[in-house]
Amino acid sequence: MEFLQNIALGSSVVFTFKGLASIIAGVVAGTIGGAIPGINATMTMAILLPFTWGMDPTAAILMYVGIYCGGQYGGSIPSVLIGTPGTPSSAATVMDGYPLHLQGKTGLALGMSLYASVFGGIVSSVALMIFAIPLAKVALAFGPPEYFALALLGLTLVASLSTDVFKGLIAAALGLLLATIGLDPFAGIVRFGFGSEHLIEGFEIIPFYMGIFALSQVLYIIFKKIRREVVEYRITSKYPSTLDFIRCLPSMLMGSAIGMFVGAMPGAGASIACWLGYNEAKRWSRHPEEFGKGALEGVAAPEATNNAVTGGAMVPLLSLGIPGSGSTAVMLGVLIIHGLRPGPMLFVTNPEIPYSIFVSLFVSNVIMIFVALMLIKLLIKVVNIPETIMNACILAIIFVGAYSVNNSMFDIFTVLLFGVLGLIMKIYDYPITATALGFVLGYLVETNFRRSLTLSKGDWSVFMTNPISMVIIILSILSVAYAVYCNHFRRKRGAAE
Amino acid sequence: MTITNKSKAVLNILWILAAAAFYWTSIPYSEARTFDPIGPHVFPQIMSGVIILCSLGNLLVIYRHSKTGTDTPETFHPGDALRMLLVLVVSGLYIWLMPAAGYLVATIFLIFLLIAVQGEVGLRVNILVSCGFALVLYLLFSKVLHILLPHGFLEFI
Amino acid sequence: MKKRHLLVLLVLAVSLACAGALSAAENYPAKPVVLVYHSQAGSGGDIFLRNMGKAIEKIIGQPIIVENRTGGGGSNAWMYSKNAKPDGYTLLGISSSVIAGPLQTKMAVSYADFKPVAQVFFDPTVIFVPAKSPFKTFDDVIKDARANPGKQNWGAGNPGSAETMCIEKVAQMADMKITVVPFEGGADVMVEIIAGRIDAAIGEYAEIASQVEAGNIRIIACLNTERMEEAPDVPTLKESGVDFVFEKIRGIVAPKDVPDSVVKVWTDSLAKIYDDPEFKKYYRENMLVPRFVPAEKMQKVMDDQHAFFKEMGKGLY
Incomplete structure (x- = not known):
């Protein structure tokens, strides 16, 4: 009963002019951002942060749900049309989407990717509610040691799943270290402030995200001279029929389940999930030999998977307040800059926020159909703006956006600083997501660490005497140990053989 | 040009130096009066330790790879790297120019130079885009979002 | 002839300018007044100022604009108001943090840089x-x-x-x-x-x-001086045997050189806001307790709180 009331509350926020307009704006922006190779949903979110300034928190977060969904779908458009994925999460779609396009079945491929995206998104929005609400109820009983352990697990998983666990750990620790700059939460001193009044509260979250997610990527595009072909949007064949849809239903269901699960795991994310979805669809198919040559299931499975990731990734974000990916980290930032901290308490103090997110994830996917069918030709015109002009315009937006946070030039400087840091990390293959997560979770990690020790009067065994935190801490140690083994010891043995 | 093992080693040494700087800076924080039993210096020091240990691990891996030669270096063009550096220089210039020249003028310059530095777009298109987009951003942020942008010498806008 | 004309014109111009300056103080406020605040739009203190602004608009007949200058632990807003033109069109909304904040971190501003206008509420x-x-x-x-x-x-x-x-x-x-x-x-x-x-x-x-x-x-x-209206059964700390009172300030201050006539306009209008029906509904729902302290007494309230923060913060800052 309480559930229905809350859903009604969420719907009353979403189904207003402002709510729907925010979602539509988000879906449009996300689709454009996703469809531009080199720009992903996270970067789109980072660029648009200043526009949330004047919005109320619900409208802002609804827009970000829209961007998230649109971004996952938009990536498939260039995958099909030019054989280059718009985002890493639609890389698997290229495998069968591009051959279908070459065979002249463009409409079939684009249609299927749309339907599968919407299907995966809707399934995951339902699953999000099923998992997030009970988990939040459980999490309400969590104390400082449990929260410290959970955030630690999130960070170590992200570090372990990156290409090299040492690089992952450096990136995560760097984020945590950057988060300690500013006023200390337990003593009245400013740490690492170097006497600058700009650093009293530490680095602002908006310029940090803009630098590390957006500026670094623009610099990287210029550095690597990433050029894309012109995307020509022409429907050369009919859309998929109901029969096609039913034929792909099993792969979409499987993809949705995988996407949900992988999305909920910190660190894995859509770029890994889409390949898992693709491979599973191929393995269980009755005609696996068609995969790679234009199998419709080969489009349906990864697209259902990457959109199902959205719901999965929001489970830990909403119920625990601990994001596991870049996109959800930015969404956490949007809530924080509006003075809201996601987590179990948000369900009690501001139920309209989590419940409107549940409803809006569903609505975003429905809106996506209309945006994709009606506006897509217009959106592709934006995608085809030359990268030189696009890069310059993105930088101009980032700079004015950073300035508008505090009306201060220092924030533009912050963008540049973290843009260069992010670029170096990209060039040397360090996971930026780990740094971003470390930065946004740093306060949570450190305060709960020190609070646990305060409550235990300085007894360090507090983390191990509490059963939940003990299990979680052991898991995170194991994840690092296993990753070190895989990265550095197994390889040596393989080379020796 | 390639990204050499030497540069990777330099990066790891830089991480170690940065982490050591954080560690060293945080030592006097142990004097501060605090409400928790461990004090403000412990957490940053643990993080610095993690960075130092992992960088040492990386150095070891690099050393081993340079011996066995199992490394596949990534390549890039010096011209593109130069373009990227110029983009950074122009951005730095922007920070310096904006308070003096005002938002609108500085941004027109920014976009114009950014496009010019990257090349490939004609002068006429460049001028059109830089003036147009700067004006759009100015109107959006100043008039719609009510951000107080620097006027510079153009007091009237 | 021509010279005389010029002289008349000059006198006229000077007297007009004087009249203008005079009426500027007399007709205050002649344009919208900006209230600066240190936390973001939508925060508790910001919503309070916006609601209070609506009540004041009806009394002084000019729009009230709340301008949020966030960052720097509050110093951005406080520095900005300290250096604002002292014409009475830029005032500062304060909470107790303007007294505590500069003590905690070195700032080029303190509560003493402002002229008190009035305390209007306290947070129990x-x-x-x-x-x-x-x-x-x-x-x-x-x-x-x-x-x-x-x-x-x-x-x-x-x-x-x-x-x-x-x-x-x-x-x-x-x-x-x-x-x-x-x-x-x-x-x-x-x-x-x-x-x-x-x-x-x-x-x-x-x-x-x-x-x-x-x-x-x-x-x-x-921790109030007397029991709360909403919870009459709760004793004050004083009644419980510890002689300590603390009341969080909500009020308005102005840049140091703002003329007293302007301060008076504000103090007088602030005294009248409690009966505004919409505002009353707001402050009752938000458990704010009216506590009107006019300009001349507010300085002592702030000084006392400053002394308390300073004493307790020893070694912390």
Whole structure:
């Protein structure tokens, strides 16, 4: 009963002019951002942060749900049309989407990717509610040691799943270290402030995200001279029929389940999930030999998977307040800059926020159909703006956006600083997501660490005497140990053989 | 040009130096009066330790790879790297120019130079885009979002 | 002939200009007044100022614009108002943090850089415990703390916050040894109290009122001068045997050189806002207690609070 009331509350926020307009704006922006190779949903979110300034928190977060969904779908458009994925999460779609396009079945491929995206998104929005609400109820009983352990697990998983666990750990620790700059939460001193009044509260979250997610990527595009072909949007064949849809239903269901699960795991994310979805669809198919040559299931499975990731990734974000990916980290930032901290308490103090997110994830996917069918030709015109002009315009937006946070030039400087840091990390293959997560979770990690020790009067065994935190801490140690083994010891043995 | 093992080693040494700087800076924080039993210096020091240990691990891996030669270096063009550096220089210039020249003028310059530095777009298109987009951003942020942008010498806008 | 014309014109111009300047003070306010505030749009203090602004608009007949200048731990807003033109069109909305903030971190501004206009409200601060706690009165708390030194955990805000300092002062006056556990804000403290992981806390009444009604939290004392209208059964700390009073300020101050005539316009209009029906509904819902302190007395209120923060912050800053 309480559930229905809350859903009604969420719907009353979403189904207003402002709510729907925010979602539509988000879906449009996300689709454009996703469809531009080199720009992903996270970067789109980072660029648009200043526009949330004047919005109320619900409208802002609804827009970000829209961007998230649109971004996952938009990536498939260039995958099909030019054989280059718009985002890493639609890389698997290229495998069968591009051959279908070459065979002249463009409409079939684009249609299927749309339907599968919407299907995966809707399934995951339902699953999000099923998992997030009970988990939040459980999490309400969590104390400082449990929260410290959970955030630690999130960070170590992200570090372990990156290409090299040492690089992952450096990136995560760097984020945590950057988060300690500013006023200390337990003593009245400013740490690492170097006497600058700009650093009293530490680095602002908006310029940090803009630098590390957006500026670094623009610099990287210029550095690597990433050029894309012109995307020509022409429907050369009919859309998929109901029969096609039913034929792909099993792969979409499987993809949705995988996407949900992988999305909920910190660190894995859509770029890994889409390949898992693709491979599973191929393995269980009755005609696996068609995969790679234009199998419709080969489009349906990864697209259902990457959109199902959205719901999965929001489970830990909403119920625990601990994001596991870049996109959800930015969404956490949007809530924080509006003075809201996601987590179990948000369900009690501001139920309209989590419940409107549940409803809006569903609505975003429905809106996506209309945006994709009606506006897509217009959106592709934006995608085809030359990268030189696009890069310059993105930088101009980032700079004015950073300035508008505090009306201060220092924030533009912050963008540049973290843009260069992010670029170096990209060039040397360090996971930026780990740094971003470390930065946004740093306060949570450190305060709960020190609070646990305060409550235990300085007894360090507090983390191990509490059963939940003990299990979680052991898991995170194991994840690092296993990753070190895989990265550095197994390889040596393989080379020796 | 390639990204050499030497540069990777330099990066790891830089991480170690940065982490050591954080560690060293945080030592006097142990004097501060605090409400928790461990004090403000412990957490940053643990993080610095993690960075130092992992960088040492990386150095070891690099050393081993340079011996066995199992490394596949990534390549890039010096011209593109130069373009990227110029983009950074122009951005730095922007920070310096904006308070003096005002938002609108500085941004027109920014976009114009950014496009010019990257090349490939004609002068006429460049001028059109830089003036147009700067004006759009100015109107959006100043008039719609009510951000107080620097006027510079153009007091009237 | 021509020269005389010129002279007449000159005199006319000068007198006009003088008249203009005079009427500027007399006809204050002749244009919208900006209220600067240090936290973001949508925060509690910002919503308060916006609601108060609506009530004042009706009295002074000019729009009130709330301008949020965030960042720098408040110093961005305070520096901006300190350096603003002292014409009375830029004023500063304050809470107790303008007194505590500059003490905590080195800032080129302090509360003494402003001219008081008026305090209008205070936020009731209360001591509360979990509903299932054995403590029924503040005396129980003291007895327990003295029997088990260091065992009692108290939830507080940031180290420099008013709540934390109040806890320390109360503990000092009641001669009890306790453990202070800082939290980011009142909501976090509330969760820990409901879960029973901490034994007691000091916080704003408005933040916990709903949980008191729900029966999860019990208030055992308030730090006001007199009992609260909404909770008449809760004794003040003074009645409980500890002679300590703390009332969080909500008020308006102006740049130092603003003419007294302008301050008077504001003090007079602020005195009239309490009867505005919409505003009344707002401040009652948000548990703000009217406490009108005019300009001449507000300086002492701020000085006293400054002395308290300074005393408690020794060694912390």
